[in-house]
Amino acid sequence: MRTSDQRIEINGGLILTSAKSLEGVEKLVECMGEILHQPDFVPSVERILPQSWVMGEDVVTLTADMLSPPIATVDEMSFAVSMVTEALSKDHVPHLLNYLHEVGSVLHFSRHSFLRHFVFPAPELVVNLLKTLYRHDMQSLTLT
Secondary structure (H helix, E strand, O other), rough: OOOOOOOOOOOOOOOOOOOOOOHHHHHHHHHHHHHHHHOOOOOOOEEEEEOHHHHHHHHHHHHHOOOOOEEEEEHHHHHHHHOOOOOOOOOHHHHHHHHHHHHOOOOOOOOOOOOHHHEEOOHHHHHHHHHHHHHOOOOHHHHO
């Protein structure tokens, strides 16, 4: 299984593209297609999911829409999921959250001592917050 700290091997080196003339875009699309067909690139694509996980993902998605700010504890998420499906016990919710993190539906840092207790069911909002806080032009914004 590929983890987030492993690198993807791309044969052929750098692919130059132009947004103006679209030169090289066809080669880039071809290369991306080859990468996506590597079995280790997206290991969960062919995984058969339990129906309870599909229902659990729906609960997480609905929960994201109701939360302000979009953050929940693992216990709160476990309770919400268990209210919808009896097939998914509290012990199985961490596995569901790890899967949803792996596919990008939530942010859940199960290996972090503090953050493992929290679920961010709207990753795009967290990313946008971080982009607002950490900008490439921060030095030009500071007072001298």
